[in-house]
Amino acid sequence: MASRHPDWSLEAGQCVLEALSEHERLVLPALQALQNAFGFVPAEAVRLVASSINVSVAETHGVLSFYRELRTTPPAAVTVSLCSAEACQANGARALVDEVAAFLAPVGGRSAEGEVDVVEVFCLGNCALGPAALVNERLLGRVDLASLSRAVDAARHEVIA
Numbered sequence: 001m002a003s004r005h006p007d008w009s010l011e012a013g014q015c016v017l018e019a020l021s022e023h024e025r026l027v028l029p030a031l032q033a034l035q036n037a038f039g040f041v042p043a044e045a046v047r048l049v050a051s052s053i054n055v056s057v058a059e060t061h062g063v064l065s066f067y068r069e070l071r072t073t074p075p076a077a078v079t080v081s082l083c084s085a086e087a088c089q090a091n092g093a094r095a096l097v098d099e100v101a102a103f104l105a106p107v108g109g110r111s112a113e114g115e116v117d118v119v120e121v122f123c124l125g126n127c128a129l130g131p132a133a134l135v136n137e138r139l140l141g142r143v144d145l146a147s148l149s150r151a152v153d154a155a156r157h158e159v160i161a
Helices: 010-018 027-038 044-053 057-066 086-090 093-103 145-160
Strands: 078-083 116-121 133-135 138-140
Touching (some): 027 044, 078 093, 078 145, 138 145
Antiparallel strands (some): 078 133
16 A cells, blocks of 8 residues: 655654754644654654754653654554544544444554544534544545545545556
């Protein structure tokens, strides 16, 4: 399956960090820039970020491990983000999470075949159409297991193509 991100290397990571503006030369924006570029923040990037913006390795690792949105492993080909904010919960998001866990993988997990990551997010800005989900950047509203399954299948085919 085709990757949506370029391959990680120390040199490529350094290029990403060097492109940051003065206002972005903080731990969180630096880690976010690396994740945006490569799809994840590899372990080797912790020392690179720390030395690049003159903070400790411990501080950098602390930020990386604190924010659930930052990932330290490459993403699967398809990412399903399920909204767990109040409006979506009021419209059945918890039941959907349980169904997805039985069908694909639990929140924070990867499907058995390794192609789909399931993550929890808190608000996709689609509150009027809850429960909401995001499948590889495609926003879905009034999601049920059938519509989510169709979107995941479509995303799998897009990745293969």
